[in-house]
Amino acid sequence: METRFLFPNKFKKIGLLSTVFSLLLFSVVLLFDEELLLKFPVFTIWSLGNSGNSTLFGFVEHDLSGTVSGILIILSLTLTAFSREKNEDEYITKLRLESLIWSVYLNIIFLLFCLFFFYGWPFALILVFNLYSILFIFILRFNFVLYKSKRLKVNEK
Numbered sequence: 001m002e003t004r005f006l007f008p009n010k011f012k013k014i015g016l017l018s019t020v021f022s023l024l025l026f027s028v029v030l031l032f033d034e035e036l037l038l039k040f041p042v043f044t045i046w047s048l049g050n051s052g053n054s055t056l057f058g059f060v061e062h063d064l065s066g067t068v069s070g071i072l073i074i075l076s077l078t079l080t081a082f083s084r085e086k087n088e089d090e091y092i093t094k095l096r097l098e099s100l101i102w103s104v105y106l107n108i109i110f111l112l113f114c115l116f117f118f119y120g121w122p123f124a125l126i127l128v129f130n131l132y133s134i135l136f137i138f139i140l141r142f143n144f145v146l147y148k149s150k151r152l153k154v155n156e157k
Contacts, residue, residue, distance in 0.1 A: 007083040015079030022072035029065045038064040070131070077135040085146070092146065099142035107134045 042062050047055045085092050107130065114126045 005082070006088070007079060009084045009086055011079045012083035015076045015081075015083060018072060018076035019080055022069055022076050026066075026069040026073055029069050038068060040064060073132055074135075077132060077139065081135050081139050081142070091149075095145050095149070096142060099145060100138050102141055103134050103137035106137055 039061060041059045042064065043058070044055055044060050044062075045057060047058075047060045047062070049055065049060065110133070111126075111130060114123060118126055
């Protein structure tokens with residue numbers, strides 16, 4: 001079965017390497033509250049400044065470190081998740097679909113749990129995590145199931 005919407009296999013390695021780099025960058029920005037000299041005036045639809053002033057459809061001075069690292073994480077996880085396997089067949093397509101459905105369900109359960117038990121800034125941080133978790137869970141489950149099925153085939157021979 002031809003899967004038209006997957007990247008070539010070589011993008012998987014690029015995605016994995018850039019995922020590691022972007023997660024390190026994101027960790028530095030998030031954990032150490034570092035501004036990495038990326039402060040620029042940017043156009044915003046809506047922004048709430050530190051002093052409480054609100055900007056609608058205007059320009060604000062903003063450090064883009066978090067934005068850049070977030071974009072890099074999304075792009076690298078997308079490359080990793082949706083790159084072809086070397087031998088992409090119908091079975092792998094089925095595993096891919098089941099893993100994607102599984103990751104969406106797990107993410108919904110996690111989000112419902114968090115809606116009941118987290119409030120304020122902790123919940124906002126969970127929503128940031130939620131941006132990346134579907135792809136991350138999908139990658140982990142798909143590769144785990146793929147590894148298990150390959151190992152099972154080797155043991156059968």
